[in-house]
Amino acid sequence: MMQFGLDEATVNELAAGVRPTDAPHGEMEPGVAGEVFARAAWTCIAEPGDGTAGVLVDRLGAGPALAAVLDPGTSGRLAAMLADTGGPEGSGSELEPALQRWRPRLSSAEVIRALRQAVRLSAQLAIPGDDVWPGGVDDLGPHAPIALWWRGIAPALASLPNSIALVGARAATGYGEHVAMEASAGLVDRGFTIVSGAAYGIDGMAHRAALASSGLTVAFLAGGVDRFYPSGHDALLGRIAADGAVVSELPCGAAPTKWRFLQRNRLIAASSAATVVLEAGWRSGSLNTAGHAAALGRPLGAVPGPVTSPTSAGCHRLIREYDAVCVTTAAEMAELVGERTLSLTLDLQAADGDSGGFGGRTSDQIRVFDALSGRSPRTVPDVARRAGLSTAAVQGALGALGLEGAVRERETGWVRGG
Numbered sequence: 489m490m491q492f493g494l495d496e497a498t499v500n501e502l503a504a505g506v507r508p509t510d511a512p513h514g515e516m517e518p519g520v521a522g523e524v525f526a527r528a529a530w531t532c533i534a535e536p537g538d539g540t541a542g543v544l545v546d547r548l549g550a551g552p553a554l555a556a557v558l559d560p561g562t563s564g565r566l567a568a569m570l571a572d573t574g575g576p577e578g579s580g581s582e583l584e585p586a587l588q589r590w591r592p593r594l595s596s597a598e599v600i601r602a603l604r605q606a607v608r609l610s611a612q613l614a615i616p617g618d619d620v621w622p623g624g625v626d627d628l629g630p631h632a633p634i635a636l637w638w639r640g641i642a643p644a645l646a647s648l649p650n651s652i653a654l655v656g657a658r659a660a661t662g663y664g665e666h667v668a669m670e671a672s673a674g675l676v677d678r679g680f681t682i683v684s685g686a687a688y689g690i691d692g693m694a695h696r697a698a699l700a701s702s703g704l705t706v707a708f709l710a711g712g713v714d715r716f717y718p719s720g721h722d723a724l725l726g727r728i729a730a731d732g733a734v735v736s737e738l739p740c741g742a743a744p745t746k747w748r749f750l751q752r753n754r755l756i757a758a759s760s761a762a763t764v765v766l767e768a769g770w771r772s773g774s775l776n777t778a779g780h781a782a783a784l785g786r787p788l789g790a791v792p793g794p795v796t797s798p799t800s801a802g803c804h805r806l807i808r809e810y811d812a813v814c815v816t817t818a819a820e821m822a823e824l825v826g827e828r829t830l831s832l833t834l835d836l837q838a839a840d841g842d843s844g845g846f847g848g849r850t851s852d853q854i855r856v857f858d859a860l861s862g863r864s865p866r867t868v869p870d871v872a873r874r875a876g877l878s879t880a881a882v883q884g885a886l887g888a889l890g891l892e893g894a895v896r897e898r899e900t901g902w903v904r905g906g
Contacts, residue, residue, distance in 0.1 A: 491522055491525060491526065491551065491554070491555070492525070492526075492529055492554065492558065492596040492599065493596050494525075494596060494600075499521055499522060499525045500521040502525060502528075502599075502600065502603045502604070503520070503521035503522075503524040503525045503528070503603075504521065505603060505604070505606070505607035506524065506528070506603060506606050506607065506611065506612050506613040506637075507520075507524060507612060507613070508612065508642075522551050523549075523550055523551060523615065524613055524615060524635075525551075525599070525603075526549075526550035526551040526553075526554045527545075527550045527613065527615050527634050527635035528599060528602065528603055528613055528635060528739065529554055529596075529599045530545060530550060530553075530554065530634045530635070531602075531633075531634060531635050531637070531737060531738060531739045532593060532595075532598050532599050532602055532739050533557070533590045533593045533594065534589075534590060534634070534876065535589075535747070535748075535751070535855075535875075535876035536633065536737050536738065536748060536751035536752070537628075537631045537751045537754065538586070538589075538631075538876075539582075539629075539630040539631050540582045540583065540586040540630075541553075541586065541590075541634065542629070542630035542631055542632060542634065543570070543630045544556075544557075544566070544570070545634055546630065547570055547573040548569060548570070548573065550634065556569060557587065557590060557594070558594060566583050566587075567583055570583075585878060585881075588878030588879070588880065588881075589872075589876055589877050589878050589881070590876075592869060592872045592873035592879075593873055593876065598739075599739075601740075601741065602712075602739035602740045602741060605712075605714055605740035605741060606637060606713075606714075606739075606740050609639060609713065609714050609740065610639065611637055611638065611639045611713050611714070611740065612637070612638055612639075613635050613636070613637055613638075614635065614636045614637075614638055614645065615635050615636075619642070619646060620638075620642050620645035620646050621636070621645075622636075622645065622648040622649070622758075622759040623649065624648065624649065624758045624759045624760065624761075625755060625758045625759055627758055627784050628754060628758050628784075631754070632758075633737040633755065634737070635737065636735055636736070636737055637712065637713050637735070637736050637737070637738070637739060637740065638713065638733050638734065638735045638736075639713050639729040639733065639734045640706075640728065640729050640730070640731075640732050640733030640734055641730075641731065641732065641733065643704065644681065644704045644705070644706055644731075644732040644733035645706065645733050645735070647681040647704050648681060648683070648706060648759045648760065649761065650679065650680060650681060650761060650825075651680060651681035651682065651683045651706065651759065651760045651761055652675055652680050652681075652682065652683065652760055652761060652762050652763070652764060652821060652822075652824070652825065653682075653683040653684060653756050653757060653759075653760035653762070653763040653764065653777065653781070654668060654671060654672055654675075654682055654683070654684050654690065654691075654694040654764055654766055655684055655685065655690060655691060655694075655756065655763065655764070655765055655766070655768075655774040655777045655778075656668065656689060656690025656691070656765060656766040656767040656768055656772075656774050657689055657690060657767055657768050657769055657772045657773070657774060657799060657802075658687050658688045658689040658690075658691075658773075659689060659769075659799065660688075660689035660690045660693070660767055660799070661767065661797070661799050663767070663793060663794070663797075664689070664690055664766055664767030664793070664799065664800075665689070665690070665693045667766050667767065667791055668690045668693040668694045668697065668766050668767075669693055669694075669696075669697040670697075670817075670818065671694070671697075671764065671766065671791075671817075671818050671821060672693070672694045672695075672696075672697035672698045672701070672703075672705075673697045673698070673700070673701045673703075673818070674817065674818025674819070674821075674822075675698075675703075675818050675821060675822060676697075676698050676701040676702075676703030676704075677701065677703075677818070678818065678819075678822050680703075680822065680825075681698075681703070681704040681705065681706060681732075682694050682695065682697075682698040682703060682704070682705040682706070683705070683706050683707075683708070683756055683759060683760045684705070684707060684708075684756065685707065685708055685709075685710075685749075685752060685753070685756055685777075686707040686708075686709065686716075686717075686718075686721055686724065686725055686728070686734075687718065687721075688718060688720065688721070689767075690766050690767055690774070691707075692721060692724060694766075695707060695724060695728055695732075696724065698732075699727055699728070699731060699732070704731075704732050705728055705731075705732040706728075706732055706733045706734075706735060706759075707725060707728050707732070707733070707734050707735070708735050708736065708752050708755045708756050708759070709734060709735065709736040709738075709744065709752065710736070710738070710744035710745070710748040710749040710751075710752040711736065711738055711742050711743050711744035711745075711748065712736060712738050712739055712740040712741050712742040712743075713729075713734050713735070713736050713740060714740040714741065715740075715741070715742070715743065715744070716734075717744045735755075736752075737751075737755065745855070745858035745859075746854055746858055747851065747854050747855045747858055749773070750776055753773075753776045753777040753780055754777075754780040756777050756780075757777050757778075757780035757781035757784060757786060758780065758784055758786075760781075760786065761786070761787070761824075761825045762781075762786060762787035762788070762789065762821070762824040762825050763777060763778060763781035763786055763787070763788050763789070764788075764789040764790070764791065764815060764821050764824070765777075765778050765788075765789070765790045765791070765802065765803055765806060765812070766791045766803075767791065767793060767799050767800055767803065768790075768799070768800070768801075768802030768803055768806075769798055769799055769801055769802050770798065770801040770802050770805060771802070772802045774802070775802050775805075775806070778790075778806055778810075778812070782810060782812075787813070787824035787825065788806070788810075788811075788812045788813065788824075789812060789813045789814070789815040789820070789821055789824050790803040790804075790806040790807050790812040790813070790814065790815070791803055791814075791815060791816060792804060792807065792814055792816070849888075849889075850885070850888075852875075852877060852881050852882075852884070852885045853885045853888055853889055855875040855876065855877060855885075856871060856875050856877065856882055856885040856886060856889065856895075857885075857889060857894060857895070857904065858874075858875065859871045859874035859875040860895060860902055860903060860904045861903060861904065862903060862904045862905055863903065864901075864903070865898045865899075865900040865901030865902060865903050866901045866902055866903070867900075867901045867902075868882050868883060868886070868901075868902070870901070871886075871902065886902055
Protein backbone atom coordinates (compact mmCIF):
# COMPACT_ATOMS: atom_id res chain seq x y z
CA MET A 489 0.00 0.00 0.00
CA MET A 490 1.43 3.37 -1.03
CA GLN A 491 1.63 6.24 1.45
CA PHE A 492 2.68 9.76 0.42
CA GLY A 493 3.92 8.21 -2.83
CA LEU A 494 6.15 5.72 -0.99
CA ASP A 495 5.82 1.95 -1.01
CA GLU A 496 5.09 -0.02 2.15
CA ALA A 497 8.65 -1.31 2.56
CA THR A 498 10.10 2.20 2.49
CA VAL A 499 7.50 3.47 4.96
CA ASN A 500 8.24 0.57 7.32
CA GLU A 501 11.98 1.18 7.12
CA LEU A 502 11.67 4.91 7.80
CA ALA A 503 9.23 4.45 10.68
CA ALA A 504 11.24 1.68 12.34
CA GLY A 505 14.25 3.98 12.55
CA VAL A 506 12.53 6.37 14.97
CA ARG A 507 10.90 3.80 17.21
CA PRO A 508 12.25 1.78 20.19
CA THR A 509 14.60 -0.95 19.03
CA ASP A 510 13.63 -3.63 21.55
CA ALA A 511 11.32 -5.41 19.06
CA PRO A 512 12.82 -8.57 17.49
CA HIS A 513 14.62 -7.79 14.22
CA GLY A 514 13.28 -4.23 14.41
CA GLU A 515 9.80 -5.44 13.53
CA MET A 516 6.77 -3.26 14.25
CA GLU A 517 3.20 -4.20 14.98
CA PRO A 518 0.91 -4.22 11.93
CA GLY A 519 -0.37 -0.73 11.16
CA VAL A 520 2.02 1.02 13.54
CA ALA A 521 4.56 1.90 10.85
CA GLY A 522 1.94 3.68 8.76
CA GLU A 523 0.68 5.60 11.80
CA VAL A 524 4.20 6.65 12.80
CA PHE A 525 5.08 7.76 9.27
CA ALA A 526 1.82 9.68 8.85
CA ARG A 527 2.24 11.53 12.15
CA ALA A 528 5.85 12.34 11.25
CA ALA A 529 4.56 13.75 7.96
CA TRP A 530 1.98 15.89 9.76
CA THR A 531 4.71 17.47 11.90
CA CYS A 532 6.32 18.60 8.64
CA ILE A 533 3.07 19.86 7.11
CA ALA A 534 1.25 21.68 9.92
CA GLU A 535 2.62 24.31 12.28
CA PRO A 536 2.50 23.56 16.03
CA GLY A 537 -0.94 24.03 17.53
CA ASP A 538 -2.82 23.85 14.21
CA GLY A 539 -6.32 23.01 15.45
CA THR A 540 -7.69 22.03 12.05
CA ALA A 541 -4.94 19.45 11.59
CA GLY A 542 -5.63 18.22 15.11
CA VAL A 543 -9.33 17.70 14.36
CA LEU A 544 -8.60 15.88 11.09
CA VAL A 545 -6.08 13.52 12.66
CA ASP A 546 -8.27 12.88 15.69
CA ARG A 547 -11.40 12.15 13.65
CA LEU A 548 -10.01 10.39 10.59
CA GLY A 549 -6.71 8.99 11.85
CA ALA A 550 -3.29 10.27 10.86
CA GLY A 551 -2.94 8.06 7.77
CA PRO A 552 -6.41 8.61 6.28
CA ALA A 553 -6.19 12.34 7.05
CA LEU A 554 -2.85 12.54 5.23
CA ALA A 555 -4.22 10.63 2.24
CA ALA A 556 -7.27 12.90 2.11
CA VAL A 557 -5.14 16.04 2.11
CA LEU A 558 -2.89 14.67 -0.63
CA ASP A 559 -5.91 13.88 -2.80
CA PRO A 560 -6.60 16.80 -5.16
CA GLY A 561 -10.30 16.73 -4.19
CA THR A 562 -12.10 19.68 -2.66
CA SER A 563 -12.48 20.75 0.95
CA GLY A 564 -16.16 19.84 0.63
CA ARG A 565 -15.31 16.15 0.45
CA LEU A 566 -13.15 16.46 3.55
CA ALA A 567 -15.95 18.29 5.35
CA ALA A 568 -18.31 15.44 4.49
CA MET A 569 -15.82 12.92 5.86
CA LEU A 570 -15.60 14.90 9.09
CA ALA A 571 -19.36 15.15 9.35
CA ASP A 572 -19.63 11.36 9.00
CA THR A 573 -17.41 10.98 12.06
CA GLY A 574 -19.39 13.45 14.16
CA GLY A 575 -16.82 16.19 13.75
CA PRO A 576 -17.37 19.55 15.49
CA GLU A 577 -19.66 22.08 13.87
CA GLY A 578 -17.88 24.74 11.88
CA SER A 579 -14.80 22.59 11.24
CA GLY A 580 -15.67 22.35 7.54
CA SER A 581 -15.41 26.12 7.05
CA GLU A 582 -11.81 26.02 8.25
CA LEU A 583 -10.71 23.33 5.82
CA GLU A 584 -10.08 25.38 2.68
CA PRO A 585 -7.82 27.95 4.45
CA ALA A 586 -6.04 25.03 6.12
CA LEU A 587 -5.47 23.24 2.82
CA GLN A 588 -3.97 26.43 1.41
CA ARG A 589 -1.59 26.54 4.39
CA TRP A 590 -0.54 22.92 4.01
CA ARG A 591 -0.20 22.55 0.24
CA PRO A 592 3.17 24.35 -0.03
CA ARG A 593 4.57 21.75 2.38
CA LEU A 594 3.20 18.56 0.82
CA SER A 595 6.62 17.07 0.08
CA SER A 596 7.53 13.48 0.85
CA ALA A 597 11.19 14.44 0.41
CA GLU A 598 10.99 16.68 3.49
CA VAL A 599 9.47 13.88 5.56
CA ILE A 600 12.16 11.43 4.43
CA ARG A 601 14.89 13.95 5.22
CA ALA A 602 13.50 14.58 8.72
CA LEU A 603 13.19 10.87 9.49
CA ARG A 604 16.69 10.05 8.25
CA GLN A 605 18.19 12.94 10.18
CA ALA A 606 16.42 11.68 13.29
CA VAL A 607 17.93 8.22 12.79
CA ARG A 608 21.42 9.72 12.52
CA LEU A 609 20.89 11.45 15.89
CA SER A 610 19.20 8.45 17.54
CA ALA A 611 16.11 10.62 17.96
CA GLN A 612 12.73 8.95 18.29
CA LEU A 613 9.12 9.85 17.56
CA ALA A 614 6.53 9.46 20.31
CA ILE A 615 2.85 9.18 19.39
CA PRO A 616 -0.29 9.12 21.58
CA GLY A 617 -0.64 5.78 23.35
CA ASP A 618 3.11 5.26 23.80
CA ASP A 619 4.37 4.60 27.32
CA VAL A 620 6.48 7.75 27.11
CA TRP A 621 3.71 9.97 25.74
CA PRO A 622 3.08 12.87 28.17
CA GLY A 623 -0.64 12.54 28.74
CA GLY A 624 -0.96 16.10 30.01
CA VAL A 625 -0.59 17.51 26.50
CA ASP A 626 -3.84 15.81 25.51
CA ASP A 627 -5.63 18.48 27.58
CA LEU A 628 -4.83 20.88 24.74
CA GLY A 629 -7.58 19.21 22.71
CA PRO A 630 -7.35 19.84 18.96
CA HIS A 631 -4.24 21.97 19.60
CA ALA A 632 -2.36 19.04 21.17
CA PRO A 633 0.80 17.88 19.37
CA ILE A 634 0.25 15.24 16.71
CA ALA A 635 3.59 13.63 17.60
CA LEU A 636 6.71 14.50 19.60
CA TRP A 637 10.30 14.12 18.45
CA TRP A 638 12.71 13.44 21.30
CA ARG A 639 16.26 12.56 22.26
CA GLY A 640 17.24 11.18 25.62
CA ILE A 641 16.18 8.50 28.04
CA ALA A 642 12.66 7.10 28.24
CA PRO A 643 12.33 7.42 32.05
CA ALA A 644 12.63 11.21 31.73
CA LEU A 645 9.62 11.45 29.41
CA ALA A 646 7.69 8.90 31.43
CA SER A 647 8.21 10.99 34.57
CA LEU A 648 6.45 14.09 33.21
CA PRO A 649 3.20 13.43 35.15
CA ASN A 650 5.32 14.10 38.26
CA SER A 651 7.08 17.21 37.03
CA ILE A 652 7.11 20.92 37.78
CA ALA A 653 7.93 23.57 35.18
CA LEU A 654 10.34 26.28 36.31
CA VAL A 655 10.35 29.27 33.96
CA GLY A 656 11.51 32.85 33.99
CA ALA A 657 13.24 35.65 32.13
CA ARG A 658 16.36 35.30 30.05
CA ALA A 659 17.85 38.44 31.60
CA ALA A 660 17.82 36.93 35.07
CA THR A 661 19.44 38.63 38.05
CA GLY A 662 21.73 36.92 40.56
CA TYR A 663 18.73 36.73 42.88
CA GLY A 664 16.61 34.98 40.24
CA GLU A 665 19.30 32.46 39.34
CA HIS A 666 19.92 31.68 43.02
CA VAL A 667 16.21 31.04 43.58
CA ALA A 668 16.09 28.87 40.45
CA MET A 669 19.06 26.80 41.61
CA GLU A 670 17.62 26.25 45.10
CA ALA A 671 14.14 25.49 43.77
CA SER A 672 15.31 23.02 41.14
CA ALA A 673 17.62 21.13 43.50
CA GLY A 674 14.99 21.07 46.23
CA LEU A 675 12.30 19.73 43.90
CA VAL A 676 14.63 17.05 42.54
CA ASP A 677 15.31 15.97 46.12
CA ARG A 678 11.53 15.57 46.52
CA GLY A 679 11.34 13.33 43.46
CA PHE A 680 10.11 15.82 40.87
CA THR A 681 11.30 16.12 37.28
CA ILE A 682 12.20 19.66 36.19
CA VAL A 683 10.71 20.99 32.96
CA SER A 684 11.80 24.17 31.19
CA GLY A 685 12.69 25.65 27.82
CA ALA A 686 16.53 25.65 27.84
CA ALA A 687 16.75 29.43 27.34
CA TYR A 688 19.38 31.62 28.96
CA GLY A 689 18.77 32.82 32.50
CA ILE A 690 16.20 31.05 34.67
CA ASP A 691 15.58 28.12 32.30
CA GLY A 692 19.23 27.22 31.99
CA MET A 693 19.85 27.44 35.72
CA ALA A 694 16.85 25.20 36.45
CA HIS A 695 18.17 22.52 34.08
CA ARG A 696 21.75 22.76 35.40
CA ALA A 697 20.69 22.46 39.03
CA ALA A 698 18.55 19.43 38.26
CA LEU A 699 21.45 17.70 36.50
CA ALA A 700 23.86 18.63 39.30
CA SER A 701 21.45 17.05 41.78
CA SER A 702 21.34 13.83 39.69
CA GLY A 703 17.70 14.46 38.84
CA LEU A 704 15.68 14.20 35.66
CA THR A 705 15.03 17.24 33.50
CA VAL A 706 13.17 17.76 30.22
CA ALA A 707 13.73 20.64 27.80
CA PHE A 708 11.08 21.60 25.23
CA LEU A 709 12.52 23.26 22.13
CA ALA A 710 10.99 25.59 19.54
CA GLY A 711 12.94 24.00 16.67
CA GLY A 712 14.05 20.53 15.69
CA VAL A 713 15.90 18.36 18.21
CA ASP A 714 18.90 18.48 15.88
CA ARG A 715 19.13 22.27 16.22
CA PHE A 716 20.00 23.09 19.81
CA TYR A 717 19.01 26.65 20.64
CA PRO A 718 20.39 28.89 21.97
CA SER A 719 23.77 27.86 20.56
CA GLY A 720 25.42 28.90 23.81
CA HIS A 721 23.57 26.03 25.48
CA ASP A 722 24.87 23.32 23.15
CA ALA A 723 26.79 21.64 25.96
CA LEU A 724 23.88 21.93 28.40
CA LEU A 725 21.39 20.50 25.90
CA GLY A 726 23.83 17.72 25.12
CA ARG A 727 23.86 16.79 28.81
CA ILE A 728 20.07 16.95 28.96
CA ALA A 729 19.83 14.66 25.92
CA ALA A 730 22.18 12.21 27.62
CA ASP A 731 20.62 12.17 31.10
CA GLY A 732 17.11 13.57 30.56
CA ALA A 733 15.16 14.39 27.41
CA VAL A 734 15.04 17.08 24.74
CA VAL A 735 11.60 17.29 23.08
CA SER A 736 9.99 19.13 20.15
CA GLU A 737 6.85 18.79 18.06
CA LEU A 738 8.84 20.06 15.05
CA PRO A 739 10.84 17.74 12.78
CA CYS A 740 14.60 17.70 12.49
CA GLY A 741 15.81 20.68 10.51
CA ALA A 742 13.01 23.02 11.62
CA ALA A 743 14.26 26.43 12.75
CA PRO A 744 13.09 28.09 15.97
CA THR A 745 10.96 31.18 15.36
CA LYS A 746 9.12 33.62 17.59
CA TRP A 747 5.76 32.00 16.79
CA ARG A 748 7.14 28.55 17.59
CA PHE A 749 8.48 29.73 20.95
CA LEU A 750 5.00 30.90 21.87
CA GLN A 751 3.55 27.54 20.82
CA ARG A 752 6.33 25.65 22.62
CA ASN A 753 5.28 27.32 25.88
CA ARG A 754 1.91 25.56 25.82
CA LEU A 755 3.71 22.19 25.89
CA ILE A 756 5.79 23.20 28.91
CA ALA A 757 2.62 24.13 30.79
CA ALA A 758 0.50 21.18 29.63
CA SER A 759 3.08 18.45 30.22
CA SER A 760 3.84 19.55 33.79
CA ALA A 761 1.82 19.01 36.95
CA ALA A 762 2.41 22.65 37.96
CA THR A 763 4.19 25.76 36.68
CA VAL A 764 6.26 28.19 38.74
CA VAL A 765 7.45 31.58 37.44
CA LEU A 766 10.65 32.42 39.29
CA GLU A 767 11.52 35.86 37.91
CA ALA A 768 9.80 37.83 35.17
CA GLY A 769 9.37 41.39 34.00
CA TRP A 770 5.97 43.03 33.61
CA ARG A 771 5.54 41.62 30.09
CA SER A 772 8.05 38.77 30.18
CA GLY A 773 7.76 35.85 27.80
CA SER A 774 7.41 33.47 30.73
CA LEU A 775 4.00 35.00 31.44
CA ASN A 776 2.86 33.38 28.20
CA THR A 777 3.66 29.98 29.75
CA ALA A 778 1.82 31.02 32.91
CA GLY A 779 -1.19 31.93 30.80
CA HIS A 780 -1.29 28.47 29.27
CA ALA A 781 -0.97 26.83 32.70
CA ALA A 782 -3.85 28.87 34.08
CA ALA A 783 -6.04 28.23 31.03
CA LEU A 784 -5.48 24.49 31.47
CA GLY A 785 -6.33 24.63 35.16
CA ARG A 786 -2.79 23.69 36.18
CA PRO A 787 -1.51 24.95 39.56
CA LEU A 788 0.42 28.18 39.06
CA GLY A 789 2.98 29.63 41.45
CA ALA A 790 5.09 32.79 41.38
CA VAL A 791 8.15 33.74 43.40
CA PRO A 792 8.11 37.30 44.79
CA GLY A 793 11.13 39.56 44.50
CA PRO A 794 12.21 43.00 45.65
CA VAL A 795 9.37 45.46 45.08
CA THR A 796 11.91 47.82 43.49
CA SER A 797 13.06 45.21 40.94
CA PRO A 798 11.46 45.45 37.47
CA THR A 799 12.57 41.87 36.82
CA SER A 800 10.09 40.65 39.44
CA ALA A 801 7.18 42.87 38.37
CA GLY A 802 5.67 40.06 36.29
CA CYS A 803 5.65 37.68 39.25
CA HIS A 804 3.94 40.30 41.41
CA ARG A 805 1.42 40.83 38.63
CA LEU A 806 0.61 37.11 38.56
CA ILE A 807 0.10 37.04 42.32
CA ARG A 808 -2.02 40.18 42.47
CA GLU A 809 -4.11 39.96 39.32
CA TYR A 810 -4.25 36.30 38.36
CA ASP A 811 -4.42 34.34 41.63
CA ALA A 812 -1.00 32.71 41.30
CA VAL A 813 0.12 31.18 44.58
CA CYS A 814 3.00 33.00 46.25
CA VAL A 815 5.80 30.45 46.72
CA THR A 816 9.24 31.03 48.20
CA THR A 817 10.75 27.56 48.74
CA ALA A 818 10.90 24.20 47.02
CA ALA A 819 8.60 22.81 49.72
CA GLU A 820 5.94 25.39 48.90
CA MET A 821 6.31 24.69 45.18
CA ALA A 822 5.85 20.98 45.82
CA GLU A 823 2.61 21.77 47.65
CA LEU A 824 1.18 23.16 44.41
CA VAL A 825 0.86 19.65 43.03
CA GLY A 826 -2.49 18.30 44.09
CA GLU A 827 -3.98 21.77 44.26
CA ARG A 828 -6.01 23.28 41.45
CA THR A 829 -6.08 26.92 40.58
CA LEU A 830 -8.99 28.63 38.87
CA SER A 831 -9.09 28.00 35.15
CA LEU A 832 -8.15 31.50 34.12
CA THR A 833 -7.23 32.61 30.64
CA LEU A 834 -4.50 35.20 30.92
CA ASP A 835 -4.43 37.72 28.17
CA LEU A 836 -0.75 38.36 28.60
CA GLN A 837 1.44 39.26 25.71
CA ALA A 838 5.11 38.37 25.98
CA ALA A 839 7.49 41.20 25.26
CA ASP A 840 11.01 40.06 25.98
CA GLY A 841 13.11 36.96 25.64
CA ASP A 842 13.02 34.25 22.99
CA SER A 843 9.30 33.83 23.50
CA GLY A 844 8.70 37.52 22.97
CA GLY A 845 5.30 38.88 22.20
CA PHE A 846 3.27 40.10 19.31
CA GLY A 847 4.12 43.78 19.68
CA GLY A 848 0.83 44.76 18.04
CA ARG A 849 1.24 42.38 15.09
CA THR A 850 -1.11 39.54 14.22
CA SER A 851 0.04 35.93 14.39
CA ASP A 852 0.19 35.77 10.58
CA GLN A 853 2.40 38.86 10.47
CA ILE A 854 4.75 37.37 13.05
CA ARG A 855 5.05 34.11 11.13
CA VAL A 856 5.68 35.92 7.82
CA PHE A 857 8.30 38.21 9.36
CA ASP A 858 10.01 35.16 10.92
CA ALA A 859 10.10 33.50 7.49
CA LEU A 860 11.87 36.42 5.78
CA SER A 861 15.59 37.09 5.53
CA GLY A 862 17.34 40.41 5.91
CA ARG A 863 19.55 39.70 2.90
CA SER A 864 18.14 37.04 0.59
CA PRO A 865 14.88 37.96 -1.15
CA ARG A 866 12.17 35.30 -0.85
CA THR A 867 9.16 34.80 -3.06
CA VAL A 868 5.61 34.63 -1.72
CA PRO A 869 5.33 30.83 -2.29
CA ASP A 870 8.64 30.30 -0.47
CA VAL A 871 7.50 32.45 2.46
CA ALA A 872 4.18 30.57 2.52
CA ARG A 873 6.01 27.24 2.81
CA ARG A 874 8.33 28.50 5.54
CA ALA A 875 5.55 30.16 7.56
CA GLY A 876 2.97 27.43 7.11
CA LEU A 877 0.42 29.86 5.69
CA SER A 878 -1.56 30.21 2.47
CA THR A 879 -0.19 32.50 -0.23
CA ALA A 880 -3.19 34.80 0.26
CA ALA A 881 -2.46 35.11 3.99
CA VAL A 882 1.21 35.82 3.22
CA GLN A 883 0.31 38.55 0.74
CA GLY A 884 -2.00 40.19 3.27
CA ALA A 885 0.63 40.06 6.00
CA LEU A 886 3.32 41.43 3.68
CA GLY A 887 1.06 44.32 2.81
CA ALA A 888 0.55 45.22 6.46
CA LEU A 889 4.24 44.79 7.28
CA GLY A 890 5.13 46.90 4.28
CA LEU A 891 2.95 49.74 5.52
CA GLU A 892 4.86 49.84 8.80
CA GLY A 893 8.19 49.68 6.95
CA ALA A 894 9.19 46.30 8.40
CA VAL A 895 9.60 44.63 4.98
CA ARG A 896 10.24 45.74 1.43
CA GLU A 897 9.89 44.16 -1.97
CA ARG A 898 12.83 43.71 -4.30
CA GLU A 899 12.80 42.55 -7.89
CA THR A 900 13.28 38.90 -6.89
CA GLY A 901 11.24 38.79 -3.68
CA TRP A 902 10.69 40.18 -0.20
CA VAL A 903 13.24 41.02 2.54
CA ARG A 904 13.13 42.41 6.04
CA GLY A 905 14.01 46.03 6.69
CA GLY A 906 13.00 49.47 5.60
